[in-house]
Amino acid sequence: MQTSTGAQEGLGHQQKPPVPVPQELLAELRKIVGEANCIHESSQLRTYESDGYATFRATPGVVVLPATTEEVSLSVKAAAKYGLPVVPRGAGTGLSGGATPVPGCVLIGLSRMRKILEINLEDGYLLVQPGVINLDVSKVLAPKGYYYAPDPSSQSVCTIGGNVAENSGGAHCLKYGFTVNHVLGLRMVLHDGTIVDLGGPTLDAPGYDLTGVVVGSEGLLGVVTEVYLKALRKPEATRTFFATFPTTKEAGDAVSMIIAAGILPAAIEMMDTLAIIAAKAATGLDWPEPGAALLMDVDGPLDEVEHTAKHAGELAKKAGCIELMLPKDENERQLMWKGRKSAFAAVGRISRNYIVQDGTIPRSEIGRVLGEIARLSTEFGLRVANVFHAGDGNLHPLVLFDARVPGEEKKADALAGEILRICLRAGGSITGEHGVGVEKALYMGEMFTNDDLDTMAKLRCAFDPANRFNPGKVFPTPRLCGDRPGLYKAHPTELSGQAERT
Amino acid sequence: MIWGAEAQEPATIEEAQDMLREAYSARRTVAFAGGGTRLGLGARPKGVQTVLSSKGLTKILEYAHSDQVVVAESGVTLSQLQAELGKNGQRLAIDPPQPEKQTLGGIIASNAFGPLRARYGSVRDLIIGVVIVRIDGVRAKGGGKVVKTVAGFDLPKLMCGSLGTLGFIAHAIFRVHPSPEATSTLTSAGLSHAEVNAACAAMRAQQLEPVALLASRTGPGKFDLSVRFEGFKRGVEQQATKASAIARLAPADDQVWTAHAAVLCGGPVRVKISTLPTALAKADAAFPQGKLDFYPLLGLGFVTGDLTAETLSAARAALSPGHVVVEEGTLDAWGPAPAAIALHKAMKNRFDPQGLIAPGRFIGGI
Numbered sequence: 111m112q113t114s115t116g117a118q119e120g121l122g123h124q125q126k127p128p129v130p131v132p133q134e135l136l137a138e139l140r141k142i143v144g145e146a147n148c149i150h151e152s153s154q155l156r157t158y159e160s161d162g163y164a165t166f167r168a169t170p171g172v173v174v175l176p177a178t179t180e181e182v183s184l185s186v187k188a189a190a191k192y193g194l195p196v197v198p199r200g201a202g203t204g205l206s207g208g209a210t211p212v213p214g215c216v217l218i219g220l221s222r223m224r225k226i227l228e229i230n231l232e233d234g235y236l237l238v239q240p241g242v243i244n245l246d247v248s249k250v251l252a253p254k255g256y257y258y259a260p261d262p263s264s265q266s267v268c269t270i271g272g273n274v275a276e277n278s279g280g281a282h283c284l285k286y287g288f289t290v291n292h293v294l295g296l297r298m299v300l301h302d303g304t305i306v307d308l309g310g311p312t313l314d315a316p317g318y319d320l321t322g323v324v325v326g327s328e329g330l331l332g333v334v335t336e337v338y339l340k341a342l343r344k345p346e347a348t349r350t351f352f353a354t355f356p357t358t359k360e361a362g363d364a365v366s367m368i369i370a371a372g373i374l375p376a377a378i379e380m381m382d383t384l385a386i387i388a389a390k391a392a393t394g395l396d397w398p399e400p401g402a403a404l405l406m407d408v409d410g411p412l413d414e415v416e417h418t419a420k421h422a423g424e425l426a427k428k429a430g431c432i433e434l435m436l437p438k439d440e441n442e443r444q445l446m447w448k449g450r451k452s453a454f455a456a457v458g459r460i461s462r463n464y465i466v467q468d469g470t471i472p473r474s475e476i477g478r479v480l481g482e483i484a485r486l487s488t489e490f491g492l493r494v495a496n497v498f499h500a501g502d503g504n505l506h507p508l509v510l511f512d513a514r515v516p517g518e519e520k521k522a523d524a525l526a527g528e529i530l531r532i533c534l535r536a537g538g539s540i541t542g543e544h545g546v547g548v549e550k551a552l553y554m555g556e557m558f559t560n561d562d563l564d565t566m567a568k569l570r571c572a573f574d575p576a577n578r579f580n581p582g583k584v585f586p587t588p589r590l591c592g593d594r595p596g597l598y599k600a601h602p603t604e605l606s607g608q609a610e611r612t
Numbered sequence: 613m614i615w616g617a618e619a620q621e622p623a624t625i626e627e628a629q630d631m632l633r634e635a636y637s638a639r640r641t642v643a644f645a646g647g648g649t650r651l652g653l654g655a656r657p658k659g660v661q662t663v664l665s666s667k668g669l670t671k672i673l674e675y676a677h678s679d680q681v682v683v684a685e686s687g688v689t690l691s692q693l694q695a696e697l698g699k700n701g702q703r704l705a706i707d708p709p710q711p712e713k714q715t716l717g718g719i720i721a722s723n724a725f726g727p728l729r730a731r732y733g734s735v736r737d738l739i740i741g742v743v744i745v746r747i748d749g750v751r752a753k754g755g756g757k758v759v760k761t762v763a764g765f766d767l768p769k770l771m772c773g774s775l776g777t778l779g780f781i782a783h784a785i786f787r788v789h790p791s792p793e794a795t796s797t798l799t800s801a802g803l804s805h806a807e808v809n810a811a812c813a814a815m816r817a818q819q820l821e822p823v824a825l826l827a828s829r830t831g832p833g834k835f836d837l838s839v840r841f842e843g844f845k846r847g848v849e850q851q852a853t854k855a856s857a858i859a860r861l862a863p864a865d866d867q868v869w870t871a872h873a874a875v876l877c878g879g880p881v882r883v884k885i886s887t888l889p890t891a892l893a894k895a896d897a898a899f900p901q902g903k904l905d906f907y908p909l910l911g912l913g914f915v916t917g918d919l920t921a922e923t924l925s926a927a928r929a930a931l932s933p934g935h936v937v938v939e940e941g942t943l944d945a946w947g948p949a950p951a952a953i954a955l956h957k958a959m960k961n962r963f964d965p966q967g968l969i970a971p972g973r974f975i976g977g978i
Contacts, residue, residue, distance in 0.1 A: 233888040277762045291737050306952040312886045312934040316946050316975045317956045322736055322769030326762050346819035372790030414847025470758040472679040502760040539761030546763055565752035566765040568962040
C-alpha cells in the first residue's frame, strides 16, 4: 500500500539486480555460520525478498542462518563493521512487510534456532529459541494439559521470534491478551553484538520494562534469540457457537449485548457473507450463507462456562440471530475454527489478489464502520470481505482485486488506505496485530504527531543508535539519533509567545 | 513539601508542560508525585528542586463503557475511578492498597498491585495508552484508545514501574473489566511450604481458576493459605466446592485481604521479593523475621518489619536470580545493578539527557 520507498516494487514488476555484499564480509559470515548457512546466490536470495506482504520486494545482500546466540552476535558485529543494515526474519509470514529486506542488507533468518530449552510447569514457564513454531509450543505442552495462549491464524507456521517482533494476537487475545502478556523475558543481541538478558522467569526485574518494550518493536531494536513464555493450564471447559444473522448490524448488536452482560468470551469473531463463502470453499463446511456470522468461544471452569454460553446464546437470539449452531464434538469445533482461521487464504479462492487490512476501532463503532466500508466498496467498485475479531474491534477487511486489470491494484491500495482512515477517525488504530512494517509506515503520521514519533524514536535510539536494525520500517521518515540525544529546543518565537506548538 | 521541595500542582496538561519547559531551560531538577503513598520506592532522589504533583489533574476524560475503555488524568485516584466504572458494573482490575490515595499516575509509575494480579496481571497488562510530558515540555502519546493496537513503540509499558524517571505521566488509558457477580474466599490455616505448593498443584490439576492466592506467614514455616474466586455465581460456587476438598480450605470472610493490604503498605522496612512461584521455602528462609505475605501463583512476596542491611544482602544472594527491592525504609533500595544496566541508562539518557528528573532514584544510580 505504501507508495514511496525506494525498496518498493509492484506486483510482478521486474526486480532490481541484487546489491552484493563485500567479499570479505561474505568470508567472515561463512566462517561464523558455516558455508551451508550463508546464502548469497542471487537465485536463492529471491526466496527472502518479501514476507507475507508481497507488494514490496527487495533482495538482501546475504542471508545468514545462525544456530546460536553467539553466531547471531558475531553476524551482527560483522554487519556493523561494514556498516550494513540488519534485518531479522522468522518464518516470513508477517502481513505488513516487517521482514522485507533492505536492498543489500544482512538478513538474519532464525529458522534454525528451534530448540525448546526448558519447560517448568510448576513455575508456569518455558524457555524457547525464536525459530520454534507457535503451535509447536502448545503441542509440546498439550500432554501435560498446558498450552501457550496467543494463537495468530498463522500459528501452524509462524515462529515465536516473529510473534515477539509483532506482538502477535489472535482470536483468543480478547480474554488472554497478546504476546506481550505472555513473554516473561528474553535474550537479545544489540546493534554492536552485545548480548543482553531482559526480564526472566521471575517477575518484576528491577529497571524499565524493556521486555515489554522489545515485544512488538518489529525487529527495530535487536535480534531476540531466547524467549521465556508463560505456560497456561488448559481451561476445564470450552463452549463454542456459530450464530448466523441477517446482516452485520444484528451480529454487532449481539457482540455488544454479550459484552454488556459482563461476559468475557475467550474469542468472538465475525464474518460477513463473502468471508463465509470463502471459508466454506476452503474447508467444505456445511455453513449457510447469511449476511453475517459470529463464532464464539467461552472457556473456563465448567459451570461458569455452561452459564455464560447459554446466556450468550440467548442474547444472540435476542439480537436477531437466525440460527445457532453448536459443534457436536471437538472435531467439529476444530473445523469451525479452521474455517475462521483459513479465511484469509480462502479468499484466494474467490479473488485473484487481495489486500488484508488490520485496523482497530472501538467495538461500539463496528456497525457504523462496516456501513462505511460497504459504501466505499460500492464507490470503488471493488469487493471487500470482512472477517474480524469483533470482541476487540480488530477489523480485517480484505480488499479483493485483480492485478491483471490495469489500475485495479492502485485502486485497491487507495480503498484499503481509506479504510484505515475510517478507523483513525473512529478513534482507533491503523494496526491491531499485523504491525506497521513497511506497509503502514506512511499512516503512522496520521495516527501520531511528530512529537509522538520523535519520542518513540528516542526509545529506538536507546537500543540502536546506529539505526542498524530494520531501517525503513514503522517510522514514516528516517529519524537519525545523532551523536547526542537531541531534545526539543524552543523556537525564539515560542518563548516570546508569538507562536506555539500544538 | 516532598523530598524537601515545594510541590507544584498543574491543573491542566498545558500547565504541566509550561512548568517542565521552565525547569528544563533553567536546568532545575524535578521529581514527580501522585498520592504520595509510595515515595519510599527507590533511592531517595538527590537535590530535588521542584516537585510536580498530579493532584490537580483529577478529571476522568472519557469513559466508553460499551468499549470497556477509560481515559483519565493521572491524578485521578483509584477509588474515584472505580466509583465511576462501578456505575456500569465495571472496574479496573487492579487492587493495590490505599485506593483512596493512590493515583493512576502513581500506580503506573510505581507498578503498584494487589492480589488480583494473579488473574489480571499488573498495570502493564491493563494500560493501553499514555500521554506523557517530557522533560523539555513536549507532550507525547503512545498506544491508543482501543484495547488492541500495535502501532508504534510501547510507551505505556515503558512508563510502568519507571518511578517517574523518564517523564511526567499526564493521561492514562486503560482497558476495564466487568465486575464479578459473585466472589468467594476460602482459607486454610497452618500449612507448611510443601502443603502450600501441593495445594497450588491440586488447584491446577482440577483446573480451578482463582483470581487471587495468598500465603501469609503465621509462624516459622507455617502459612495461612487464602484463595479467592470471582465470576458468575454458579461458577464461583462450583469452584469453591471443588476447592474445599483441597488442603482443608474452608469458607472465610474478606478480612484476610484487608489484613494483606496493610502488609502491602506496611513498615518500618518493607521489601518486595520476586522469585519462582514454588520458592516459598526459599523466601521464608531468606527472611526469617517479620511479616511475610507471598503470592504462590506469581512468586511475588512482601516482607515487613525491622529488617537489617545484613538480612537484606544475605537474602539477595539467597534469592538470586530473583530480586529483592526495598519499598520502604533507608536500606539499599535496589541491590546490585542488573547486567543490562547500560541499556537502562541509555534509555534514561535519551529521555532525560541532563539527568534532571529524580536524580539517583532508579536502579544503578539512574
